[in-house]
Amino acid sequence: MRGGRAFYFFGALGAVLYGYDTGVIGGAMLFISDDWQVGSFAEGLITSCILVGAMIGALFGGPIADRIGRRGVVFVCSVIFFLGALASAVATDVATLVAARTVLGLAVGGASVIVPLYLAEMAPTHIRGAIATMNQALIILGVGLASLVTFLARDGGAWRLAFGLGAVPAVVLLVGIAFMPETPRWLVKRGRDDEARAVLSITRPAAIVDAELAEIRDVESASVRSSGPAVLWSTPWIRAILLVGVGLAVAQQLTGINTIVYYTPKILESLGATETFALFFGVINTVPNLVAVLIAARIVDRVGRTPLLTYGSVGTALGMFALGLPQLLGASPTVTNAGAVAGLVIFTVTFSLTWGPVLWVMLSEIFPLNVRGAAMGIATIANWVFNFAVSLSLPVLIAAWGTGAVFTMYGLFGVLVLGFVVKWVPETKSRSLEQIELDFRR
Structure with missing residues (x-):
């Protein structure tokens, strides 16, 4: 299993x-605004332009991953x-920065x-949720590192250094590709069963390798042979799952997460916090967030996906109401x-x-193998479109309505998200990707 951990x-x-790269802009904008008077x-x-590229990357990343493999897209x-x-x-x-x-x-x-x-295609069923939460844990770590860099560079306003340091983990990833095999499911889809067995043998006990390989083959042979947008919309059960996936992706953004990711330093500064505290808050707030996602990794395969999303919708709405209502109602500065805070x-x-880890766990689970990359691409584009709308509109909305009204609005969105989860989102825990696909077919 040691090689498996390296893969993950x-x-x-x-x-x-x-x-x-998404988190660094929050602290950097404090200095860019002063340097360039924007x-x-x-x-x-400046804050949201990265999201335009992200939409395009998500649009083509999924279909390309289905065609050339997951590893090639990582490179x-x-x-x-x-x-x-x-x-x-x-x-x-x-x-030029845009x-x-x-x-x-x-x-x-x-x-x-x-x-x-x-991660989902590499991981065994019993720990798939935990492994997939690594995605969110490392996103939080990346945001925390960005906060730390901008905090340490605050005296010199070295936002250029903060941007440039993003090249360091990119080099590590380039080196790491040498240790990453293709996923067994993509290999089976391409008829490379012996390579798939070799990968499964590293990440699974020997006793279950042949059975899991046979299950992947059976589902692949039963799959619709064509893939892409035509199949996504013309096959009723796939279309229904795609709509749930897109709904989940949009719902995550409607919680208001990226109002927090991109603008926390600005929000705190507007409330009277010093620039040093506004930057340092992002650093210290990384710790409870990492603890939370590590707890999620421990419980997501036991508690399930939909209970966590239900509780998360309530908690994020309460957080937004705490941010917005005191200002909206004219409470004292204290x-x-x-x-x-x-x-x-x-x-x-x-x-x-x-919502942070569970969205990506579910999106990696619910779509069938033959269109998984394309379907994930569409759902992810929806996520990025709403991410872009939130980040571009927030400064304008705050200037027009005030901070209290805007965050109260996102609290109300959280209530709507709760209704969507309760009514439409299926549970996927304790089932292999192939079992999930077969259940949805029925």
């Missing part, structure tokens, strides 16, 4: 880059991560599809600031325990 580590390393729209554009993403980080570090104005981070977004989008897909902690810890 390097397979999930793209999530560190995803977290770092307005609220330009601030939103392409690692190269783009490296070049995009360096280009962002040497940007000379708003236009261009660099848009290109960087191609890798972020590709990684958001391929990391959970790779109450408002206490509510903001409490709301941020409640929201981020709850999200890290529930």
Whole structure:
């Protein structure tokens, strides 16, 4: 199993880059705004442009992974991560920074599809949820590292260094690709059964290898032979699952997570916090978030996916109400600031325990093998589209309505998300990917 752990580590390393390159902008914007005197729209554009690239990366990452393999997409993403980080570090104005981070977004989008897909297809059924939560754990680690770098660089305003350091884990990922095999399910799909057996032999007990390989073959032989958008929409049971997947992806964004990821330093500073505290909060808040996602890894295969999403919808809504209602109702500065800090902690810890890891666990499980990459790509695009809308609109909405009204609105969205989970989301724990597919066919 030691080799299996190496597969999981390097397979999930793209999530560190995803977290770092999306999270670094929150602290960096404090310095960029001073250096370049950017307005609220330009601030939103710099923050959200990476998401445009991410949409494109997610759109093509899934189908390309189905065609050339999961490992090939990881290689392409690692190269783009490296070049995009360096280009962002040497940007000379708003236009060049937007261009660099848009290109960087191609890798972020590709990684958001391929990391959970790779982990789910490599992991044994009984720990699949736990392994898939590595994606969220390393995203949080990446965001925490970005917060730490911008905090340490605060005196010199070294936002260029913060961007450039994103190239370091990209190099580690490039090296790590040498240790990553293709997933057994993709190999079976391509008729390379002997290679699939070799991979299964590393990550499974010898006694179950042949049985699992036979199960993968049976489902593959029963699958619709064609793939892509036509099959996704023309096959009723696949279409139904795709709509659930897209709904989950959109629901995660409607909790308001990326209002927190991208704008926490700005939010705290607007409430009167010092720049040093606003940056340091992102560093210290990483600890409870990592603890929460590690707890999720321990319980997701026992408690199940839908209970965690249900509790998570309630907790994230409460966090948003704590952020928004005191300001909306005109509470004293002491109450408002206490509510903001409490709301941020409640929201981020709850999200890290529930919606953060569980979304990607479920998206990597519910789609059938022959369209898994394409379907995950579509669901991930939906996630990035709403991510983009949230991040671009937040500075404008806060300027127009005020912070209290905006965060209260996201609390109400959380109530709607709760209703969606209760009514439409199926449970997938304790079943192999092949069993899940067969159950959905019925």
